[in-house]
Amino acid sequence: MAPTPPPGTAFSSGPHGRSLIATQDFTPGSLIATFSSPTLxxxxxxxMKTxxxxCLRVGSNEGFSPVSLKACTGCKAAVYCGPICQRAHxxxxxxxxxxxxxxxxxATGKDWLPTPVRALAQVLLTNDKTIRDPFDGDDPLEGNLDGFKADEQVWGDFELQAMAAMTYSGVFMNEDGLRxxxxxxxxxxxxxxxxxxxxxxxxxxxxxxxxxxVNHSCVPSAFIGFDKRAATLRAERPIKExxxxxxxxxxNDKPRSVRRQGLRLYHFECDCPRCLDDLDVYQVAQTSPVISxxxxxxxxxxxxxxxxxxxKSGISMKQIEDIYKAVYDQTKPEQDNSIExxxxRWKLCKPLVEAKMWAVEPLPTTILLLATNWQTNYKWAVYALPLACFLATHCDPIKLVAPFMxxxxxxxxVITKLLAFTGELTSSGDLAKRCTHEGIVGALAMADQVTMCQALLHIVVHQGSIGAAEDWDVLKEAKMMLKDLESLPGRQDESNLVQAWAKDPEDLQAKAFFESEVLKPVNTLASFAPEILEDVLIQGQGLVVRR
Structure with a gap:
């Protein structure tokens, strides 16, 4: 059966092939459609075990997660969060x-299959072990068959995957069936x-x-979110009828050559403004309609x-592409989080640092990997806070202009949780023992970290309510933390000012309070990030020393 367009949209065809068109206006963050009955x-x-x-809820079969998973008693391979899901599956x-x-x-001694093999096996099994097209109808799915055939290595991999799916699913294999x-x-x-x-x-x-x-653009108008067995399509910017x-x-924040490589298996070359004019993230951000x-x-x-x-006078787009390739060819950042x-990576990114192009990849990922590593390190967790503040003020807003992403x-x-951690150290007097950077110690000693956390949680709740589902785990956690903070005794005046700012960010008194008690310390902490990175990654100091 051919698919039908969701309400508020229509199917169409154009220069990019089949497409989805808005039949009404959509505001930034608004829900365009929910897809809850997927084919796969x-x-x-x-x-598979986690x-x-x-329903695709992430949990644990070891009993230490809020979502406890139990294996199928028959195969021991598939796991479920409860009997309802087990029966449905x-x-x-x-x-x-x-x-x-x-x-x-x-046959193999394993109890799982590579994802594409299992997906194909499900298609074959769903069709009663006969080779019928589950994607049939008047408007079948595009398959780019000729494009895949032209790539000898990819086509060879597909043949092996198809043979494995047919063998394990029990479908009779012959030349026509394999094709x-x-x-x-x-x-x-x-x-x-x-x-x-x-x-x-x-x-x-x-x-x-x-x-x-829905077609691709490196300057998209919408984005997809996944929640269990459903996908949501939301507007990233205003979309007109x-x-x-x-x-x-x-x-889409990678250099153009990397984006093109990422699109290789889709068999088209993007012709969006970002690609045609080879724009960097700052140029894209400058023209964003959601800056306000x-x-x-x-x-x-x-x-x-x-x-x-x-x-940008001392660096070209070609140099940026070369830096990106050098970082990923030499250091494999997704596999190696060591200080070495x-x-x-930092040395390779120095031209970007000198240009202050902090939001251009691979510089943000270089900082993020280090910050993520430090967050869980007892010795370095305090130093993760300035890095997290820097990412949230200098990198992420340029890469993703819409604040509800x-x-x-x-x-x-992340900043909120690190503030809660450092707040405990500050109140106990242990912060100076754990941190040798006088600037960080002084900034946190002067800051009202409870007020900072309260304001940050209001941002999370507000923006999360725009761009995510109500039951998004991050949003639910933020609401619970905010409720606990606002019930603390002895800080009614501060809490009222934060709530007034959250209600009306342009209220003069509340805005001044937010800028003084939240933005100023966040920006102060963020200002330490470059020197911390320089100390650790260039000078190689075991601790950041500023005494």
């Missing part, structure tokens, strides 16, 4: 899959979305034929977006 929704292979295989697919995992274990199975695999590769979220442990693929109609709705299939929304954020100075204090790797919200939550 499954965790990736390694995550994710409910039906059994009816949908696992009745056939359960036997398949027995064959897999017998059709490979077409299914091409359609899955072309139309499925990656549910990866390293922060939550969420992973796997999601395929809905209607959502697959009759306008095409676009999303980014890739991380940052008046309620950690970067309310809108001039920072429109007139960034950077110096960070030092190598989940990445920016999660960055503010």
């Amino acid at each position: 929704a499954l965790p990736d292979g390694p995550s 994710t409910c295989n039906y 059994w009816k949908a697919i696992h009745k056939a899959e359960c036997k398949m995992f027995g064959r897999i274990r017998e 059709v199975a490979m077409r299914f695999l091409c359609q899955i590769q072309t139309n499925a979305f990656n549910r990866l979220d390293a922060d939550t442990g969420m992973s796997g693929i999601f395929l809905d034929p209607a959502l697959a109609r 009759g306008e095409e709705i676009t999303i980014s299939y890739i991380e 929304l940052n008046s309620f954020s950690l970067q309310p100075d809108l001039a920072k977006f429109r007139e960034p204090a950077i110096d 790797a960070a030092q190598a 989940s990445w920016r919200i999660k960055g503010i939550m």
Whole structure:
């Protein structure tokens, strides 16, 4: 059956092929559509043991997570958060899959399959072991078959994957059957979305034929969020009636050559303004229609977006691409979080540092990896706070101008939790023993960290309510933390001023209080980040010394 467009949208065709068009206006953050009946929704292979295989909630089968998972008693491979999900998955697919995992274990000694192989096997099993097209109808899914065939290595990998799926699913294999199975695999590769979220442990693929109609742009008008077995499509900027709705299939803050490589398996070359004019993130941010929304954020100075204090005279886009490639070729940042790797990345990024182009990759990721590593390190956790403040004020707002984007919200939550941690050290008098940087110690000693946390949580709740579902874990946690903070005795005046600011950021008294008690200490802490990075990554000091 051909998909139908969600309310408020229509299917169309144009220069970029099939597309999704708005039939009404959408404001930034507004929900365009929810897709809750996917053709495919499954965790990736390694995550089968940590994710409910039906609702896709991330949990644990070890009993230490709020979501306790139990394995299927038959195959021991798939896990579930409860009997309702187990029964639903059994009816949908696992009745056939359960036997398949027995064959897999017998043949390989493993109880999981690579994600594309399992996805294809599900398609084959759903069709009663006959080769029928689950993506049929008057408007079948695009498969880019000729493009995949032209890539000998990719086509060879697809053939192996298709043969494995047919073998384990029990589908009779012949030349015609293999050819059709490979077409299914091409359609899955072309139309499925990656549910990866390293922060939550969420992973796997999601395929809905209607959502697959949304085309790509490196300057998208909308974005996708995943929540369990559903996907939501929300406006990233204002969308007018009759306008095409676009999303980014890739991380669009990378250099143009990297973006093009990321789009290789989609078999098209993006012709958006970012790609045609080879714009950097600052140039894209300068023309964003949602800059004004940052008046309620950690970067309310809108001039920072429109007139960034950077110096591009000594660096070209070609040099930026070379830096990016050198970093990822030499240091493998996603695999190596050692201080030695960070030092190598920092040295390669020095031209970006000198140009103060802090938001240009790979510089933000270099800082983020170090900050993430320090957050869980007893010795270095205090030093993670200035880095987190710097990312939230100098990097993330330029990369993601809309303040309701989940990445920016999660960055503010990181600052909040680090402030709670350092607040305990400050009140106990242990901060100076743990931190040798006088600037950090002095800034935190002068700051009202409870007020800072309260204001930051209001930002999270406000922006999260715009751009995320109400049951988003980050939003729920922020609401609980905020409720606890605002019930603390002895700080009614401060709490009232924060609440007044949250209600009206332009209220003169409340705004002055926010700037003095929240923005000033955040910016002070952020100002220490460059020297901390320089001390640790260039001078190689074991501790940051400023005494």
